[in-house]
């Protein structure tokens with residue numbers, strides 16, 4: 001008898017986007033003429049930068065000639081991209097990250113999800129609430145939790161984020177000792193950013209407790225306010241307690257192309273039961289070379305082009321465009337009297353709707369034909385909020401603002 005991994009039966013989270021899709025479809029079926037504007041799921045809408053497209057074309061041509069053809073590549077990524085990452089994303093900003101500490105992948109979701117394989121089944125995990133569901137679900141699948149009740153799994157530690165803590169918890173908020181904490185700034189879903197002092201407090205805590213920070217910087221490129229850290233490694237001593245995830249998805253519109261990377265510093269350790277330290281970088285190398293096929297040569301050439309002068313300027317212009325969308329929506333909602341977090345260094349707005357998340361979602365869907373994401377879907381502490389994403393055309397964003405203004409006035 002083949003026994004299933006019963007941990008999968010505990011998973012609750014797919015409910016969110018399935019339920020949204022279900023409600024949107026029902027509304028569209030009942031109102032076939034309605035032009036629905038989707039400000040829900042965080043997928044990009046603008047085409048890739050011309051410099052990236054040109055690089056992708058060149059890479060396709062490389063595959064057409066014997067001299068430049070590439071077959072199996074290194075699972076950790078090609079040196080040309082690892083070096084471009086280390087230089088542009090870190091060293092040029094004065095951050096100590098070397099090319100051989102960068103692991104190229106097909107995106108941050110896989111890496112955020114797979115990293116937990118490196119740790120013992122009994123490590124205690126902390127996540128924020130609300131949370132990007134991948135951190136939670138992958139630990140549920142791995143058997144690190146009990147079942148879920150009222151939106152929370154037993155065995156996981158939740159750090160509630162609210163206006164009271166500026167949506168950034170501190171180590172003092174931990175109700176019990178933990179070994180691993182997932183942090184994501186700029187945050188999905190709240191759009192909140194963390195200051196250097198706030199991140200340094202987590203780094204100091206992790207170093208003192210022999211704990212590990214899994215830092216998701218997927219939205220780093222949206223940071224415009226000076227002083228907000230782009231990387232956890234801007235904090236002193238973070239190399240000895242943190243792994244960082246990055247993604248070209250929102251940075252450069254690669255949600256369809258697929259590319260990201262993870263930084264595992266040399267010297268970063270976890271411990272054996274007998275207290276012997278074990279380096280994590282060789283573990284991640286082993287994990288990736290065994291289970292991951294690598295990101296395609298063509299894709300990596302496209303990602304490399306993000307760092308060319310033209311590519312950098314073009315991708316920045318696209319992010320500026322989304323940030324302007326966010327600013328427009330934020331201004332409109334603020335004028336309507338809503339408290340809005342995010343939207344300045346993030347593509348997400350976290351709107352306090354002063355009521356039930358799903359009821360507000362339904363109101364906007366039915367009365368404005370605008371799709372948002374109910375905050376409750378990201379965790380118990382998300383109740384009372386909706387997430388609005390700035391990924392859309394200007395035309396749609398302006399149209400949505402007009403509709404929201406008349407429905408909520």
Ligand SMILES: Cc1ncc(COP(=O)(O)O)c(C=O)c1O
Pocket residue numbers: 042106107108109110112132184187188216218246247248249255259260
């Ligand atoms: C916080 C966060 N991390 C990671 C990801 C996944 O990124 P990728 O497309 O690189 O897998 C997302 C995507 O929405 C995200 O919101």
